[in-house]
Amino acid sequence: MAAETGTPTTLTLKSNDDELFSVAESAAILSVTIRNMVEDGCAGGVIPLDNVDGKTLASVITYMNGISAIPADEEKKKSYRDKFLSDKDFETLADMVLAANYLNMSCLMDAVSAKIAQVMEKKSVGWVRRKFGIENDYTPEEEAAVKEEHKWTFEGVETDDDN
Amino acid sequence: MISSSRVAFSLVILSAAIAVFSKLPKNPLPKKKKPSSQCIVKEEPSSQCIVKEEQSSQCIVKKEPSSQCSVENKDMISELPDDILILIISYMPVKCGIRTSILSNRWKNLYRYLSNVKLNCGDLLSRHLLEARSDHNSSLIVYSLNRFLKLRSGSEILSFRLSCCLSRYQFIDLISSLGGLGVRTLDLICLSHCSTNTCFFPFEFLSEIPSLRYFRLSSCILQQPTLESEFRFNSIQILSLSYVVVCDGAVEFILSNCLSLHSLRIVNCDCPSKLCFSGPGLRLKSLYIFGCGDLEEIEFYADNLVLFEFFNHVLVNFVFKHAPRLESVFLDVFNENVTPFVFGKLAKDLPNLKSLTFTKDHYFKVR
Numbered sequence: 001m002a003a004e005t006g007t008p009t010t011l012t013l014k015s016n017d018d019e020l021f022s023v024a025e026s027a028a029i030l031s032v033t034i035r036n037m038v039e040d041g042c043a044g045g046v047i048p049l050d051n052v053d054g055k056t057l058a059s060v061i062t063y064m065n066g067i068s069a070i071p072a073d074e075e076k077k078k079s080y081r082d083k084f085l086s087d088k089d090f091e092t093l094a095d096m097v098l099a100a101n102y103l104n105m106s107c108l109m110d111a112v113s114a115k116i117a118q119v120m121e122k123k124s125v126g127w128v129r130r131k132f133g134i135e136n137d138y139t140p141e142e143e144a145a146v147k148e149e150h151k152w153t154f155e156g157v158e159t160d161d162d163n
Numbered sequence: 164m165i166s167s168s169r170v171a172f173s174l175v176i177l178s179a180a181i182a183v184f185s186k187l188p189k190n191p192l193p194k195k196k197k198p199s200s201q202c203i204v205k206e207e208p209s210s211q212c213i214v215k216e217e218q219s220s221q222c223i224v225k226k227e228p229s230s231q232c233s234v235e236n237k238d239m240i241s242e243l244p245d246d247i248l249i250l251i252i253s254y255m256p257v258k259c260g261i262r263t264s265i266l267s268n269r270w271k272n273l274y275r276y277l278s279n280v281k282l283n284c285g286d287l288l289s290r291h292l293l294e295a296r297s298d299h300n301s302s303l304i305v306y307s308l309n310r311f312l313k314l315r316s317g318s319e320i321l322s323f324r325l326s327c328c329l330s331r332y333q334f335i336d337l338i339s340s341l342g343g344l345g346v347r348t349l350d351l352i353c354l355s356h357c358s359t360n361t362c363f364f365p366f367e368f369l370s371e372i373p374s375l376r377y378f379r380l381s382s383c384i385l386q387q388p389t390l391e392s393e394f395r396f397n398s399i400q401i402l403s404l405s406y407v408v409v410c411d412g413a414v415e416f417i418l419s420n421c422l423s424l425h426s427l428r429i430v431n432c433d434c435p436s437k438l439c440f441s442g443p444g445l446r447l448k449s450l451y452i453f454g455c456g457d458l459e460e461i462e463f464y465a466d467n468l469v470l471f472e473f474f475n476h477v478l479v480n481f482v483f484k485h486a487p488r489l490e491s492v493f494l495d496v497f498n499e500n501v502t503p504f505v506f507g508k509l510a511k512d513l514p515n516l517k518s519l520t521f522t523k524d525h526y527f528k529v530r
Contacts, residue, residue: 090239094242098243110250113247113254114254116240117259120255120263121255125262125266132240133238134241134266135267136266137268138267146264152258152310152311
């Protein structure tokens with residue numbers, strides 16, 4: 001996409017599955033990784049992002065555009081983040097946290113981590129294992145020993161409900 | 164030779180298994196570590212498996228290799244790097260975070276890297292004990308707490324916050340457990356709804372946490388220790404007391420024990436009528452006093468004091484014996500006109516003052 005005169009600078013990002021995305025530089029520099037490239041003058045052509053696939057990058061760019069359109073108002077940014085993450089399934093969240101880590105976007109990383117934590121907390125161990133496909137590689141004896149060690153943490157409300 | 168009823172029976176099992184698969188797509192199958200072309204489902208004795216079978220309560224189903232088996236089981240969360248998993252755990256209440264250790268070996272020790280720990284009675288006691296207040300058994304709290312801290316030995320806790328009700332001796336135990344954990348910020352709140360409402364805090368034992376820099380104490384009693392041998396230095400730089408009963412001699416004791424103290428806040432405390440901020444080599448730079456009703460006189464002999472902020476409903480008698488570096492004073496006295504004092508005695512006592520603010524409405528608003 002050729003830059004038209006008078007429009008803000010746009011950058012072209014390339015996912016690891018060769019999808020190309022145009023994004024305004026002002027939004028893209030939310031990523032410290034990209035900002036460093038821009039500052040070092042390495043952002044002229046296409047910026048390859050080897051650790052991010054197209055689907056995830058599209059999501060991240062939606063987030064970049066959304067959050068950078070909000071003026072400095074932490075409350076509004078927070079509610080945008082909450083809304084943005086509310087409909088994401090776990091697989092997407094996991095991809096996004098990895099992408100946020102690679103792109104060095106701490107605000108997205110914190111928000112996604114908090115969201116995953118929110119899903120996990122207060123749920124029973126069985127629920128978390130099922131939901132996230134965590135393989136229980138403890139022997140029954142080992143599992144009983146860990147449970148005994150942290151006995152006090154297993155008291156209280158746990159739920160198997162999906163909500 | 165296989166009888167037709169056998170075939171029908173196998174089909175029932177197979178379709179039951181498929182039903183289970185489609186209902187619970189994320190159900191982790193017990194992974195046998197063989198690179199199997201078959202997927203073996205061991206059903207727990209469950210209501211889902213309604214198969215009339217004579218010999219066994221388990222039903223073992225042999226199923227054709229299916230793409231579902233490999234895809235649905237992918238444990239993506241455990242594949243995340245350690246620092247991200249620790250970040251995720253840090254967003255949970257501590258109790259939930261520790262509970263993740265039961266998930267699998269991958270998760271067993273991750274909670275140990277949490278560097279900010281916040282706990283309260285409710286976390287440490289089970290719910291039914293907490294509701295029956297008469298049974299509010301602090302020894303159980305201490306047991307859980309010590310167990311937790313013992314398991315933490317070897318990894319640092321940067322900040323530790325506990326809102327709970329402990330006795331003096333339980334606090335001494337806690338402080339000694341925290342000693343080797345590198346705690347820099349300590350925040351202790353003695354909850355008032357507990358049966359033992361009068362907690363004498365063992366301030367002198369804080370020397371056992373050599374890494375401590377910031378200490379906040381709420382809702383308990385500070386006494387001057389009776390024994391001379393209790394005189395131990397600690398490394399606190401910032402101290403904040405709120406809703407604390409400050410007994411005679413306690414502030415003087417603190418100043419002589421905290422040789423690195425540069426900032427002290429005393430908020431809504433019951434103080435003796437006279438407080439004296441003096442001491443050899445006192446490093447105190449900033450002092451903030453807010454709403455301490457019983458105060459009548461404050462005496463200063465503070466070499467390094469730069470900032471003094473005072474919010475109260477009445478003015479007290481300030482005795483500036485020695486405050487050569489005091490640059491800024493902020494006075495907010497609600498019930499009195501401080502103008503004659505400011506332009507009279509204060510101006511005379513503090514000729515080097517660079518900034519002076521006095522108002523009478525802020526105190527009321529903040530309160």
